[in-house]
Every structure is written in C-alpha cells, then in structure tokens.
Amino acid sequence: AQSVTQLDSHVSVSEGTPVLLRCNYSSSYSPSLFWYVQHPNKGLQLLLKYTSAATLVKGINGFEAEFKKSETSFHLTKPSAHMSDAAEYFCVVSVQGNTPLVFGKGTRLSVIA
Amino acid sequence: GAGVSQSPSNKVTEKGKDVELRCDPISGHTALYWYRQSLGQGLEFLIYFQGNSAPDKSGLPSDRFSAERTGGSVSTLTIQRTQQEDSAVYLCASSLGQATDTQYFGPGTRLTVL
Numbered sequence: 001a002q003s004v005t006q007l008d009s010h011v012s013v014s015e016g017t018p019v020l021l022r023c024n025y026s027s028s029y030s031p032s033l034f035w036y037v038q039h040p041n042k043g044l045q046l047l048l049k050y051t052s053a054a055t056l057v058k059g060i061n062g063f064e065a066e067f068k069k070s071e072t073s074f075h076l077t078k079p080s081a082h083m084s085d086a087a088e089y090f091c092v093v094s095v096q097g098n099t100p101l102v103f104g105k106g107t108r109l110s111v112i113a
Numbered sequence: 114g115a116g117v118s119q120s121p122s123n124k125v126t127e128k129g130k131d132v133e134l135r136c137d138p139i140s141g142h143t144a145l146y147w148y149r150q151s152l153g154q155g156l157e158f159l160i161y162f163q164g165n166s167a168p169d170k171s172g173l174p175s176d177r178f179s180a181e182r183t184g185g186s187v188s189t190l191t192i193q194r195t196q197q198e199d200s201a202v203y204l205c206a207s208s209l210g211q212a213t214d215t216q217y218f219g220p221g222t223r224l225t226v227l
Binding site: 034036042043044045046049090100101102103104105106 | 117146148155156157161169172204206215216217218219220221
C-alpha cells in the first residue's frame, strides 16, 4: 500500500525567503506524486505533478519539486515566499492514474511580512 | 471551461436526517471521485466511479453512505441517518480517466450535523 508523510504540520517563513515543505512517500510501485494547495475556503488546486518523466518538476506560482527515489522524497520548494502563498499544502501519491489519491496530512504555510 | 461544481456549498442538518450532495464533473471526464475532509482525519477517499465499471466503494465508512452516478456524468452522494461525526467538507474530483491524469477538485460541500 502507498502512503505519504508530510514531515511538518506547520511551516512559517518570512516574505522573500525560501520555502521548503517536506514530503516522503511509500509505494510498492512507481508512483505518481502531486502537490496540491488549498487556500482558506477555496478548493484544492494542483501545483505540480510527477509522473516518471523529469525528476525536477516545475509548477505554478514559482513552485517546484524534485523526485528522489533513493530518498523516497518529493519536497516542495520555492525560492522566495510571497504573502499569497500562505495556505495548506498537500503531498499526494497515486500508484496508478485512476486510483484514488492518498493524501498527506497537510502542511500549513504561514508567510510573515 | 467550467470546472467541477458541487451543490449545495453548505448544508446544515439535524442528526438522523438524510442528505444528498451533488457533483457535476468536468464534461468529458470519465472518472469521478468523492473524498471527505475533516478535522483530525485529513482528506480521505470515499468512492470512485470509472466509466461503466462497478464503483470502488472501499472508502465508504459505513452502510449509511452511498453514491450514484447517472449517465456517466452527475453524481450524488447520499448520507442516511446523519450523525455528528459526518460533519466535514465533502469534495468531488474528476479526471479524464487515463493513467497519470490530474484529478480536478470542486469547491466542496460543507456539511454540519447538529
């Protein structure tokens, strides 16, 4: 069975500083990995996804993530945080494209002015 | 184009009542999913429809929960004899139905059981 562990429930950064949201996965098969973002009272929006192509994946709003099989990690990064990045971020795994997604518990990102 | 829509956006009901939640997927999407987001439980899978295949109901928490998908499009999630622990945001997602396709989520229905 597959699972996802988001290592931090809450991350706080200052505006303009780098963002690192950590995610480790467990899967018996080659996984598809996603990061979704959820702003307050809004729906889930896809940030980026990895599906066995390039290991460094670029997403929207300047975010990117690197798939590291040896470390079973898929950490999300952004060089410079913006106030509008404050939201809940979910790391998600899927073994096959049409199976239900397995969500991590989420990481709440706070951005301090 | 239009995204996934859900109705109602908010539903308040009394314990013991039945509720129906509706999901309109993106046109042309053959796969449809229901998830539940609640405090302390995170996001959990409920049920999954793919084309004309039998749905995957493995995530339904009890037999009070059921779902239908009519004509391969609109889906209804029904909760019978609601309990307070059913209070949550119910999310619907759809995808094209191919491997690695992205699931697109609706805004959710917030259910409060008093």
